[in-house]
Structure formats: structure tokens, C-alpha cells
Amino acid sequence: MSQCSEDIWREKLNEELKTTSYIYDNVNLLFSTARDNDRLQQEQIDSFINRGVDLLIISPNQVNTITPAIERARRKGIPVVLFDRKTESAHYTAFMGADNYQIGRTMGEYIAHLMGGRGNFVEIRGLEHSSPSIDRHRGLVDALRRYPEVRLIDSRAGDWSEGSGSRVMTEMLNSGDRVDCVFGQNDRMALGARKVLMDRQPDSKARFVGIDALATPGGGIREVKDGRLDASYIYPTRGDRLLQLAVNILEHKPYKNENLLESAIVTPDNAEVMLMQADEMRLQVDNLKQLHAHVDRFLARYNYQKVFLILIILVLSLLIIVLFLFYRGLSLRRRMAEETANAKLKFFTNVSHELRTPLTLITAPVEQLAADDTLTDGQRSLLGVVKRNTDILLRLVNEILDFRKVQNGKMTVHLAHFDLSPALRQWTAMFEPAMKKKSLTLHIEVPDHLFVLSDGYKLERICYNLLSNSVKYTPEGGEIWIRATQSGDRFAIVVEDTGIGIPEDKLKRIFERFFQVETPYTNGTGVGLALVKAFTEMLHGTVTAANRQPQGARFTIEFPVSQPNSDASQTAGVEETERQMAHEEAVDTQKANAEMLTASEKQEPRKRILVVDDNADIRAYLASWLGKYYQVSSAADGREGFETARREAPDLVMSDVMMPVMDGLELCRRLKSDVTTSHIPVLLLTARDMDDSRADAYNCGADGYIVKPFSEDVLLARVKNLIDSRQQLRDAFGGGSDGLNPTKEDKKFTVKLREAIQQHLDDSDFSVEQLGGELGLSRAQLYRKVKAMTGQSPVEILREARLRRADRLLAMTDKTVAEIAYETGFSSPSYFTKCYKDYFGCPPKDAGKGNRKGKEQP
Known part of the structure; x- marks a missing residue:
């Protein structure tokens, strides 16, 4: 591969070629870059020819500089594929690249539309004699023939670098003409021109348009998304198709001589979507590289073991008369084979665990789509194919994990x-x-x-x-x-x-x-x-x-x-119990979904859920799905999740187990030991379904544990049940017998809250801030904690405790209403009378006469 220059676009192409080469065992890639030097590129091509390469891929610097080198390759019988740029020579084997004339024409149409059909604009071309620069300019000029009021007042050549864009823009501005739009034949030159124009004319409303639209940091898509460019045009690399074309030529398979790559314009309307797609693609490529690295390591280990075994066999063949060495060598071989098998099994197990997260992102949305009544039979059939194959993949994953359980004695x-x-x-x-x-x-x-x-x-x-x-x-x-x-x-x-x-x-x-x-x-x-x-x-x-x-x-x-x-009778009982549990789970799921729908229709206040997962797709999926029923916030690791939980006090925390910085088990342990968050239920989602993993989760205080991939209905029912259990905890706070047992930290908090309130019932100046200070919480943290546990605010609990003390004093003493009002911390008898009547349904003077319609004494 002979590259004419070095830039992020060509680096991306080289990486795609390397990644695609992983699937070809017989392909060896060699790269060179001429750094915009025509003579150096000719020397590099000649070097490749002298080494006897099987095929040359060339991106010419200019149209007329490497024609002799192409002719020399042709005489040697070496196929030549031109990529991205063409030359004057017609003796190349095939060409692949974008249609630069059409790109120029499309950008001309877009610029005219962007300027409203009138105005002045300038063009900064690429290298003077390079084919993209010539073709893009020609397409631009042809497009502007339809817009006579759009004036191309200046067009000058750069060299594709950002510095050349700045230099050319400086020369253009010296002419004094007003510039409404700048068209750079690549994004870097457009950005260089923008920097100069904004420095010289800070109030300028000029638009900036480029070409390349890379998704890398500083690339065109990000610049459009961030507003520094008004548009760009995807200039595709497609190293995968380029390498496939080269292989087809070498293997004498059918191929096209002219291969034009598809491309599209990027505007602020679609930049974010394209950036998301590019980021997802880059993630998949990174995963592929990691898998390839794993395979390389295992192959290296395998080759090492093979060589080692051969050496052992040679030694044993020379020392066959020494039985001790023979048995020692045999034992060593057995041990190495066992270690290799265990390493393979451990590798398969880890890969199987990792597959559960993407299986979740496939299975759950497929189930949602399949439930759509608007699907055609063909679409439903395709979804059935996806569902069957994900089930097969899940079966294979479970098979590996089952075998691991058998090996570990956990089955x-x-x-x-x-x-x-x-x-x-x-x-x-x-x-x-x-x-x-x-x-x-x-x-x-x-x-x-x-x-x-x-x-x-x-x-x-x-x-x-x-x-x-x-x-x-x-x-x-x-x-x-x-x-x-x-x-x-x-x-x-x-x-x-x-x-x-x-x-x-x-x-x-x-x-x-x-x-x-x-x-x-x-x-x-x-x-x-x-x-x-x-x-x-x-x-x-x-x-x-x-x-x-x-x-x-x-x-x-x-x-x-x-x-x-x-014990047959005992086994039958277990079987019946399991059937009953399955039936109850199904009923709970149906009930939960029905209640969710009812709550949604009634527009009741929605509970808050915090999703903690290092996988951005999982966070986005859960936020999208749970957002129908709850307010959802998210965090990328346990430490961020813990700080968010302390700050927002959600009604439930849903967390992955395996995460960087702080894992889900440590997050759960900290949430349950912190007085601010100890009342919040924690539901762990994980790809690990071993029994010891479940035990670790529950030992850390988890309220639930669900294995990926999970059923949306079951997860939704579990979430609702955990949130509903907080209401039972409120009953427990109030002294009811049916409530859920609070955590150790919640019990301590309850006792301290009651003691603090009782000690200050007669102090009318005692405030919520003071109450929070005695409990070690801020006003906001105290409010969220008490509200989540009891359903009441701290002010309401304090007033209720005073009213109940007053009610007992009215029934058991001869003190006046005013005396009791001041003794129980009310600022005035009239305010006390109003609060008492609102709470008990009768005025204080009627207390103990059987007229109360309000709440009974606890």
C-alpha cells in the first residue's frame, strides 16, 4: 500500500485494511507513505516492485507523477489498484474510490441552498494537480450554473492540510470582498479557514463546509455536531472492500475495473446519528481486535507447547532406557494437557459470560418487536429467525457454563x-x-x-x-x-x-x-x-x-x-413447590404489568430508578424501556452510581456486578451501610449465574439478583415488587406488624429520629435543619430519606408527634388548651387548634368526648 500522505483519513484506511486481513491467512500487508513527496513515492513503489510484491495498491499524490512507476509494475506483471485518486496512465488493473465529481456537484447544490440562492463564497482546493481536487472543483462549478446569484468569488489551491487552509483564507481576505460561505475540499482546510476568518472578523456570519466527515476526535462529523462546520461529506475509506478487491484480483475471481464507493452529506440534522453509528462500529472493531489478540496469544501458547512436546519426545527417544525420565516426561505431558484444557475451559467460560450482555440487548428488543401487532408476516418470520438463533446461542453459552459447573463440582x-x-x-x-x-x-x-x-x-x-x-x-x-x-x-x-x-x-x-x-x-x-x-x-x-x-x-x-x-415423596414435594413458585412468578408478572399500565394511565407520580452499568448500550436500553414507567437516571460505574444515589436518593438502584472503578457488590455494600441510602433496594443484573456469585450478592445486602439475558416482564415485576416493599417498610416505621424488616442502618436511623423528635417536642424553634444536624444529614438528605421510608416529610412527622403528645395531655390532665399548645412546641394556641382539628377532625376542647373522626392514637 503506497499512501501519498499521512492524515487521520489514511490512518483509518490502514487500520481497516489491517483488521480485514485477519480473515485471510495468506495476506501480508506492507505500508509506505510519501508525505506529499512525488519523488519519494516513486522510490517507494520501485522498492515494492523490486521486493516482488504480488499486488500494488496506490493512492497517487498527483495525476502525472507516478505514471512511469505504474508502467514498470505493469511490465513486471504486478496488478495495480488505484485507490482514492487517479493518474494519467490507463494501465492500471482496477480503481476504487468515491465519485469526486458528484461530491463536488452535491456540495455545490447544498451551498446554494445554505446561502438561500444568493451570496459570495470562496473555495479552497486540494493539491493543485491531484484528481480529487480537479474533479470536485469541476462538479462544484457545474452545479452553480443553476444559481446565477451565488458567486464563486475566489478559488485557490491548498495542499489538504489545515495550515494551507489558514494561509489561503488569509490571502483571500486581503482582497476585501465579503465572504458568506467557505468551501474547503476537506474538513481540515475548512477548519483552518474558519480560524482565520473568525480571528479577523469575529462578527462574521459566514458558513463553513468541508469534505471527509470522519468520526474520529477532531473529525468532520464531530465538528458538524459541535457547530464548527455547517456540513461535511462522508468520503468513505472502506478498507474492507479494497482488500476484498485485491484478493479477488490475485485469486482470479470476477471483479469490476471501476468501483465507486457510496457516500452521503452530513448536516447538523444527521450528524449525531452518524456519530453514534460510527462509535458503535469502532467499538465492534475494537472488540474484534481484542478477540484477535486473544487468538494470537493462544496460538503462540499452542506453538510453544507443540515445540516443547517435540523436544520432550526427542529427549525420551534418546533416553528410553531411563524409566524415571520416561515416567517424568509422561507425567509432565499429562499436566500440561490438563492446564491447557483448563485454560481453554476458563477462556470459553469468560467469553460465555461476556456474551450474556449482548444477548440481552438482542433478545429483549426482539421480544418487544415480535409483540407489535403491526408487523407483517415476513417481518414476524425474520424476527422468529433472530429469536431461534439467539436461543441457540444462549443454549451454547449455558452448555459451556454447565460444563464449568460440573468441573468445579458446583452442579x-x-x-x-x-x-x-x-x-x-x-x-x-x-x-x-x-x-x-x-x-x-x-x-x-x-x-x-x-x-x-x-x-x-x-x-x-x-x-x-x-x-x-x-x-x-x-x-x-x-x-x-x-x-x-x-x-x-x-x-x-x-x-x-x-x-x-x-x-x-x-x-x-x-x-x-x-x-x-x-x-x-x-x-x-x-x-x-x-x-x-x-x-x-x-x-x-x-x-x-x-x-x-x-x-x-x-x-x-x-x-x-x-x-x-x-426420597421420592420429598422430591415430589420439591417439584410441586417449584411449580407453585413458577405459577406465582407468572401471576406476579401479569399483575405487575397490569398495575404499571394502570399507573401510567392515571399519570401517578413516577418512582425514580438509578441504572448503574459500564455498558452504554445496556444503560440506554434500560433507560428507554423503564422510562415508560419510571424516572430513570444512569451511572457508568459503581463510584459514580454511589455519589448519584446519595445525591438523588432514588427509589431503587439497578446495577451490574462486573464494572471498573467500583463493582456492583462493593456499590451494594456501601449503599446498605450509608445512612443516607441504606433504605434503597438494590437489584443486581449480571451475566454470572453461579451459586457462589448469588451468595456473594445477598451477603452484600442485595434485595434481588437477575441473570442476563433476562425477561422484560420478570424484571419489571421484580422492580415493582421491590419498590412496593418500601411501603411495607413505612408500615414497619409506624409500628405495624406486617412491614418488611428494615436494615440495621434503617433501624438505627429510626431510633435516633424518634429520640431527637421526643427531646425537642416542647421547643417551638426546633427546625428541620436542627433535626438533620443531630442526625448527621443535610436538610435535603433528611427529607429524601424520611420521605422514602415513611411517605411523609420531616415537618409532617414532627407536627404529628406534637399533636399526638398534645392529645394525650388533653385526655390525662386539666391543663388549658393554650398551656398544652405551648408545652408541645406550637407557636400560638390558634395555630395549634387549627392543626389539631385538621388532624383529629374535632377541636381540642372536644378531645376525649367521643367526637373525633380523625386518626386514632397509635
């Missing part, structure tokens, strides 16, 4: 009585679309009823993996059988097919983790059959694999009908 058995026959038919039905696509014939041979005591989830995973393999390895038009039989106190499940079978020498290793038979169909993780064996052994069963004659494979799994040392 438990959940037994239940059920009829296996309908379950097998239901599990098999999931594969009907895939079988229909390959024209496979399925034979189901199961009895009418087969009652067993076993773990339904693990049996389903076993059958899913075996059927999945049969569908994958059976050619089109083949057959698959699934059979279930019972013999005495044992039952068996058999899955067989007419597929490609298993090499005899591989049968003994087929259930080893990460072991895969090399076939054209091999594309899995190598843990499926290992998981089948692990689950089978957990259920006290056996699994065997054999080849079927004349072709195909057969897998046989045998289990006891009842699990040893199991």
Missing part, C-alpha cells in the same frame, strides 16, 4: 417424578425445522408412558446434544431414530442415525472434553459429548457409542428408573 441434581415419553416427543420437536431443511426422516419409538424419577433438565440436555450431533452429521435424505425402553428397574434412551459414523480408533475418546473428530462438519466447541457423559454419570447412568451398520452412529444411555438414595 447439583434436581430430581422429579415425570413421564419421559411426552418429554422425549417435546424435545425432539425442537429439531423438526432443521430436519425438514435437510429432508431427514425421524423415527420416534417410545412407549405410551415411561415414568421415571430423574433430573428433567439434564436428560433434556443429553438428548439435545445427541440429536444435535445426529442432525449435523447426517447427510440430506438420511434417517434418525430415537428410542426409549424399560427393562426392570432401568430404562434406556437410544439415538442413532445414518450419518458419517465415527472412526473406530476415535470411539474411545469421543467423550473426552475438547476432543473432536476431524470431519467437514466439525465446527463445535468439543464439550457437548463430554457434558453428556458428565450428566449421565451424575444420574448414575452409563453412555456408550458405537457405529451402526451399514453406516451411521448409535449412542445408548442407560439410567435407573429411580435414583439411588432419593
Whole structure:
């Protein structure tokens, strides 16, 4: 790749070429830049030719400077692809770039529209003899023929740099003409001209328009969004398409000689959207680079291990007579293999956890879209495809995590009585679309009823993996059988097919983790059959694999009908309890959604939720979705979330667990230990579903724990239930017996609040500020804390306590109303009488006569 210059646009192109090269094992990229020097570019191209490169990609500095070099490459038989700029030579293989004439014409039309059809404007061109500069100027002039009152009063050449834009603008301003608009043939020259014009004429209303529209810091899209440019034009790089064109030429595949790239104008109306899209694309590219780096590290480790093993074999072949060294080497090999397997499993587990967040951002919006009654059948079908494939991906993620649980000894058995026959038919039905696509014939041979005591989830995973393999390895038009039989106190499940079978020498290793038979169909993780064996052994069963004659494979799994040392009655009770919990959760979900809708229709005051997550997409998604029912604010890490919670006192905090700066567990721990925020319920959302992760969450004081990807309905019901529990906490504050037990910090706060109020009931000057000072809180923090816990303000609680003290004194003493009013902290008897009547429904003089209609004494 011979670049004519260095700038952020060409750096972006180079990065795209490097990223795209990851998918080609046989591509090696070499780069050079001429830094706007024609002679240097010719020398660099000649150097590439002498090295014998297979193909040259050239971005010429000017149209007439590198023609001899292109001719020399042609004589050597080296294909030449011109990118971005053209030359006078017609002996190039292919060209790729934007239509600079059309760009100039489009910008001319836009400038005329921007100026209202009249005014003076100037043009700062690129390098004098470069093809983009020539074509853009030509398109601009042709477009302005339709607008006679739009005058191009000056057009001068720069060299594509910001400094040249400043220099040319200075020369133009010396002419003294008024400038209404400046058109720079790239954004940098337009920005250089803007700086000069604004310095010379601070009150100028001139408009500034450029080309390139990069999304990088200081790029055109950001400048348009921030108002420093009025428009720019995306000048695409598309390194991916450029490299694909080069590969097609080298592999003698069809290609076009002229390849024009699509582009578009960027205005203040669309700049923010384009910037968001570009940022998302850059994020995906960064993720790809990280994954590529991971792969490189693992390949390097693999190569190192391979070399090391070869050395060991050589040493052992020389010292075969020394048994000690032989056994030591064998032991070392086993240990390294185990470490490698554990490293692969740990890597797969971490990747699986990371996949849960993007799965959440896919699954939940798809479910929302699928519920839209306005969708066409075609659109609904496409959403069904997305949903099925995300379910498959989630199954694969769960498979990796299940295997990790088995390896760590964290997987438990959940037994239940059920009829296996309908379950097998239901599990098999999931594969009907895939079988229909390959024209496979399925034979189901199961009895009418087969009652067993076993773990339904693990049996389903076993059958899913075996059927999945049969569908994958059976050619089109083949057959698959699934059979279930019972013999005495044992039952068996058999899955067989007419597929490609298993090499005899591989049968003994087929259930080893990460072991895969090399076939054209091999594309899995190598843990499926290992998981089948692990689950089978957990259920006290056996699994065997054999080849079927004349072709195909057969897998046989045998289990006891009842699990040893199991209490059937107790298991049945557990099963019934789980069904009841599932039913109650469904009812809660429906009820919560109905109440949400009712509250929305009534326009009740909305509760506040704080979302804390380091993933901007998750924050935006939750804010958009929960915003229908609640006021939502957000924070990017635990420390920011803690400060926001102390400042805003939301009704609920929803936080991710794995975050930089401060993780969700530490955030939860601090919220629950701080008197300002201890009453706020905390709901943790996480991709980690291990039991020890849940235990850590609840030990930190979390009120809820939901695993990604989650159901919107279930999450909404959980949020509502947690917020509603605050009302129960208010009852607990008031002495009710049905309230939710407050936290340790809330109990301390309640006692201190009561003591402070009781000590100052007779002090009419005692204020809320003083009350907050005794409790160590500001007036605003005290108000939010007390309001969230009791539903009343501190002023209302203080007045209520005084009125209740006064009511007791009226009933038990002979003191006058005025004496009691002053004794209970009221500034005047008349104000006391009004407050007493408003609270109890009768004047103080009627207290104790049975006339009260208001609130009873607590």
C-alpha cells in the first residue's frame, strides 16, 4: 500500500485494511507513505516492485507523477489498484474510490441552498494537480450554473492540510470582498479557514463546509455536531472492500475495473446519528481486535507447547532406557494437557459470560418487536429467525457454563417424578425445522408412558446434544431414530442415525472434553459429548457409542428408573413447590404489568430508578424501556452510581456486578451501610449465574439478583415488587406488624429520629435543619430519606408527634388548651387548634368526648 500522505483519513484506511486481513491467512500487508513527496513515492513503489510484491495498491499524490512507476509494475506483471485518486496512465488493473465529481456537484447544490440562492463564497482546493481536487472543483462549478446569484468569488489551491487552509483564507481576505460561505475540499482546510476568518472578523456570519466527515476526535462529523462546520461529506475509506478487491484480483475471481464507493452529506440534522453509528462500529472493531489478540496469544501458547512436546519426545527417544525420565516426561505431558484444557475451559467460560450482555440487548428488543401487532408476516418470520438463533446461542453459552459447573463440582441434581415419553416427543420437536431443511426422516419409538424419577433438565440436555450431533452429521435424505425402553428397574434412551459414523480408533475418546473428530462438519466447541457423559454419570447412568451398520452412529444411555438414595415423596414435594413458585412468578408478572399500565394511565407520580452499568448500550436500553414507567437516571460505574444515589436518593438502584472503578457488590455494600441510602433496594443484573456469585450478592445486602439475558416482564415485576416493599417498610416505621424488616442502618436511623423528635417536642424553634444536624444529614438528605421510608416529610412527622403528645395531655390532665399548645412546641394556641382539628377532625376542647373522626392514637 503506497499512501501519498499521512492524515487521520489514511490512518483509518490502514487500520481497516489491517483488521480485514485477519480473515485471510495468506495476506501480508506492507505500508509506505510519501508525505506529499512525488519523488519519494516513486522510490517507494520501485522498492515494492523490486521486493516482488504480488499486488500494488496506490493512492497517487498527483495525476502525472507516478505514471512511469505504474508502467514498470505493469511490465513486471504486478496488478495495480488505484485507490482514492487517479493518474494519467490507463494501465492500471482496477480503481476504487468515491465519485469526486458528484461530491463536488452535491456540495455545490447544498451551498446554494445554505446561502438561500444568493451570496459570495470562496473555495479552497486540494493539491493543485491531484484528481480529487480537479474533479470536485469541476462538479462544484457545474452545479452553480443553476444559481446565477451565488458567486464563486475566489478559488485557490491548498495542499489538504489545515495550515494551507489558514494561509489561503488569509490571502483571500486581503482582497476585501465579503465572504458568506467557505468551501474547503476537506474538513481540515475548512477548519483552518474558519480560524482565520473568525480571528479577523469575529462578527462574521459566514458558513463553513468541508469534505471527509470522519468520526474520529477532531473529525468532520464531530465538528458538524459541535457547530464548527455547517456540513461535511462522508468520503468513505472502506478498507474492507479494497482488500476484498485485491484478493479477488490475485485469486482470479470476477471483479469490476471501476468501483465507486457510496457516500452521503452530513448536516447538523444527521450528524449525531452518524456519530453514534460510527462509535458503535469502532467499538465492534475494537472488540474484534481484542478477540484477535486473544487468538494470537493462544496460538503462540499452542506453538510453544507443540515445540516443547517435540523436544520432550526427542529427549525420551534418546533416553528410553531411563524409566524415571520416561515416567517424568509422561507425567509432565499429562499436566500440561490438563492446564491447557483448563485454560481453554476458563477462556470459553469468560467469553460465555461476556456474551450474556449482548444477548440481552438482542433478545429483549426482539421480544418487544415480535409483540407489535403491526408487523407483517415476513417481518414476524425474520424476527422468529433472530429469536431461534439467539436461543441457540444462549443454549451454547449455558452448555459451556454447565460444563464449568460440573468441573468445579458446583452442579447439583434436581430430581422429579415425570413421564419421559411426552418429554422425549417435546424435545425432539425442537429439531423438526432443521430436519425438514435437510429432508431427514425421524423415527420416534417410545412407549405410551415411561415414568421415571430423574433430573428433567439434564436428560433434556443429553438428548439435545445427541440429536444435535445426529442432525449435523447426517447427510440430506438420511434417517434418525430415537428410542426409549424399560427393562426392570432401568430404562434406556437410544439415538442413532445414518450419518458419517465415527472412526473406530476415535470411539474411545469421543467423550473426552475438547476432543473432536476431524470431519467437514466439525465446527463445535468439543464439550457437548463430554457434558453428556458428565450428566449421565451424575444420574448414575452409563453412555456408550458405537457405529451402526451399514453406516451411521448409535449412542445408548442407560439410567435407573429411580435414583439411588432419593426420597421420592420429598422430591415430589420439591417439584410441586417449584411449580407453585413458577405459577406465582407468572401471576406476579401479569399483575405487575397490569398495575404499571394502570399507573401510567392515571399519570401517578413516577418512582425514580438509578441504572448503574459500564455498558452504554445496556444503560440506554434500560433507560428507554423503564422510562415508560419510571424516572430513570444512569451511572457508568459503581463510584459514580454511589455519589448519584446519595445525591438523588432514588427509589431503587439497578446495577451490574462486573464494572471498573467500583463493582456492583462493593456499590451494594456501601449503599446498605450509608445512612443516607441504606433504605434503597438494590437489584443486581449480571451475566454470572453461579451459586457462589448469588451468595456473594445477598451477603452484600442485595434485595434481588437477575441473570442476563433476562425477561422484560420478570424484571419489571421484580422492580415493582421491590419498590412496593418500601411501603411495607413505612408500615414497619409506624409500628405495624406486617412491614418488611428494615436494615440495621434503617433501624438505627429510626431510633435516633424518634429520640431527637421526643427531646425537642416542647421547643417551638426546633427546625428541620436542627433535626438533620443531630442526625448527621443535610436538610435535603433528611427529607429524601424520611420521605422514602415513611411517605411523609420531616415537618409532617414532627407536627404529628406534637399533636399526638398534645392529645394525650388533653385526655390525662386539666391543663388549658393554650398551656398544652405551648408545652408541645406550637407557636400560638390558634395555630395549634387549627392543626389539631385538621388532624383529629374535632377541636381540642372536644378531645376525649367521643367526637373525633380523625386518626386514632397509635
